[in-house]
Amino acid sequence: MATELTGRVVVPGDPDYPEARTNLNLYRSKFPGAIVFCQEENDVLNALRFTREKEIPFRVRSGRHSYQNFSILNKGIVIDLSEMNKISVNVLRKTAVIAGGADLGHVYNTLWEHGLAIPGGTEYSVGAAGLTLGGGIGYLSRIFGLTCDNLIGVRIVVPKGDRSAQIVEATRWKNRELFWACCGGGGGNFGIVTQFKFRAHPIGDVSIFRIEWDFEQLERAYDKWQQWAPFTDEKLTSSIELHAKEQNLILAQGQYVGIKDELKKLIKPLVKSTNPRKVQIASVPFNKAFDYFNYPAGNIPSYFKRSGSFVYQPIPERGIKIMKYFLENTPNEDAAIWQQALTGAVQKVRPTESAFYHRKALIAQEYNTTWKKEGEASENVQWVKALRKYLSPYTDGDYVNWPDLSIDDWPTAYYGENFERLRKVKTKVDPTNVFRFQQSIPPYKK
Ligand SMILES: Cc1cc2nc3c(=O)[nH]c(=O)nc-3n(C[C@H](O)[C@H](O)[C@H](O)COP(=O)(O)OP(=O)(O)OC[C@H]3O[C@@H](n4cnc5c(N)ncnc54)[C@H](O)[C@@H]3O)c2cc1C
Missing domain, CATH: 3.30.465.10 (Uridine Diphospho-n-acetylenolpyruvylglucosamine Reductase; domain 3)
Incomplete structure (x- = not known):
């Protein structure tokens, strides 16, 4: 007997369709023939059987955050699990x-x-x-x-x-x-x-910090951060955001699973060797910390292009100058470079022990642009592409969760050996x- 789709099925023309088909990235959005919101495991089984029996192309979707919209397609079926969230x-x-x-x-x-x-x-x-x-x-x-x-x-x-x-x-x-x-x-x-x-x-209380610098301090602040963040206490994980020049913001933040006084000591080398305009440290329950790091704008659909790479050795002066040049010449004020320190527990697993290959990297790095209207895509996409290319002598690969269709050798970039x-x-x-x-x-x- 032929399998039927079960679950909540949304098709073009339904009032729910516009929302149901929209992923977080509006750039190159797509129009599926149906979206099946599975309610239980059996709906997932039926959906896969249905697409196979009828030879219909399909994609799988949960959070809708794929940078390249790999979780949607035109005409075929989207098997969506977001209503299975127990x-x-x-x-x-x-x-x-x-x-x-x-x-x-x-x-x-x-x-x-x-x-x-x-x-x-x-x-x-x-x-x-x-x-x-x-x-x-x-x-x-x-x-x-x-x-x-x-x-x-x-x-x-x-x-x-x-x-x-x-x-x-x-x-x-x-x-x-x-x-x-x-x-x-x-x-x-x-x-x-x-x-x-x-x-x-x-987990209970954690300590978090926020350090801000003016854009003109990018080179020193970034260099000190990259020499510090991957090598400090592994209970502390830190990121740095290098924003477009117009924003005048270089921002390091992080979370320490420990008390505030210890965190204060840990960030001292970074604070002392640079000239931040603002330093904040707080001890908070963990739920306040994950709330703080959740940027509401990151949850709202927009047009964006993102790519990334890993940093295995601190970026030399020449590379930092390239980053600065790109941030002085952005398509708009929302372009940014974002990095997070790895090492610690990440490095304790060997590169071949799990499929995540880039265990030995010091830092994961992301290149981000966001824009307001469809017509603005090309200069944004170009900016990310050029930045990735010019930084390539100092970086390696890319994170498979930051996929980029313009990377030709993506198997090596994501998965190495x-x-x-x-x-x-x-x-x-x-x-x-x-x-x-x-x-x-x-x-x-x-
Ligand atoms: C605003 C934003 C913030 C982010 N922050 C972080 C971060 O802090 N850390 C980090 O590591 N990454 C981060 N990412 C990247 C994120 O990890 C990837 O985009 C991830 O693939 C999103 O998964 P999803 O389920 O939301 O997306 P989807 O678009 O639903 O799916 C992504 C991929 O996974 C597949 N998939 C989805 N559900 C299933 C399933 N149930 N079974 C099998 N395959 C499935 C899809 O087919 C697709 O290929 C962020 C992305 C965005 C856009």
């Missing part, structure tokens, strides 16, 4: 079972009610699914590792035979290679994760390439 916490075992469609705000808030946390990203609306499957970088990374480093197991809907689908579990002991691939191999490649199980960490192993997993789990998009991992040909 979370259950086992306080004694310090574990959390998170449905495939939960967003980060829901994850942080629910775990916080039990005095627990998993290391995630910043914006509340980011999907736990996309974030975890690509790695997951945030303000707890240096103490607790990437989000995927805290993963215990997944339930995942994968292709079966010619036209069907099945649910499998993957952990460190069961379907081990698939589990390895789910820890940094990137969303949408192998199957549809309906459930994640995580190890969670007890893990790419061939990912292809082997793909060939085993999805030999006919059912899950595919512009930069998906291809199976080996038979």
Whole structure:
């Protein structure tokens, strides 16, 4: 018997369609033929079976944050999990079972009610699914590792035979290679994760800081930050934002899992060797900290182009001058370079131990532009492309969760030497390439 779509199905012409089809990035937005909002695992199974039986192209979506809109498509079907967002916490075992469609705000808030946390990203609306499957970088990374480093197991809907689908579990002991691939191999490649199980960490009060400099101090402030942030106490994770010259803002901030007096001592070398216009430190409950790092604007759909790279060695003076030049010549005042220090717990896992390859990098770096109208795309896209190119002598690769279609050698950029192993997993789990998009991992040909 032919499979029917189950769940809440939205099609063009429905009042809900405009909202249902819109992802966070409005640049190159798309018009799917249907969006199926799955309510339970069976809806996901049915959706995959339906698309296979009818040979309809499809994409998988949770938080809608894909930079390149890999989670939507024209004409085909979007299998959306955002209405499957239940979370259950086992306080004694310090574990959390998170449905495939939960967003980060829901994850942080629910775990916080039990005095627990998993290391995630910043914006509340980011999907736990996309974030975890690509790695997951945030303000707890240096103490607790990437989000995927805290993963215990997944339930995942994968292709079966010619036209069907099945649910499998993957952990460190069961379907081990698939589990390895789910820890940094990137969303949408192998199957549809309906459930994640995580190890969670007890958390209470944390200390946060904010340091601001004028734009003219960029070179010194940035250099001191990059010499300090990846090497300081691993309970402290810090970022730096280098904004367009018009904004006159260089901003370092961070979160320390410890008391304020200790944080004050830790940031002293950075403060003393530069001339900040503002320094703020506060001790707050963890929920206030994740609220502080969540920028409301980051949750609202807009036109944007983003790309990124990793920094393995401190950027020399010449590279910093290039960053400054680009920030003096931006397409608009919203362009920025954003960096976050890695090392610590991130580096304790070997590059091949999980699919997230860039373990030895000191810093993850992002190039961001946002604009207001469709017609402004080209100069923004060009700015990001040129910045990436000019910084390439001092940087390496890119984070798969910051995908960029203009990177030709994306397999090496995202996965380094893990790419061939990912292809082997793909060939085993999805030999006919059912899950595919512009930069998906291809199976080996038979
Ligand atoms: C404003 C903003 C802030 C961000 N902040 C951070 C941050 O702090 N740290 C960080 O590491 N990254 C961050 N990111 C990047 C983010 O991790 C990626 O964009 C991630 O892929 C988003 O996942 P999603 O579920 O929200 O997106 P979606 O667009 O829904 O999906 C992204 C990818 O995952 C696939 N996918 C989605 N759900 C599933 C599922 N259930 N099973 C299998 N595949 C699935 C999709 O097919 C797609 O390929 C940010 C992005 C934005 C736009």
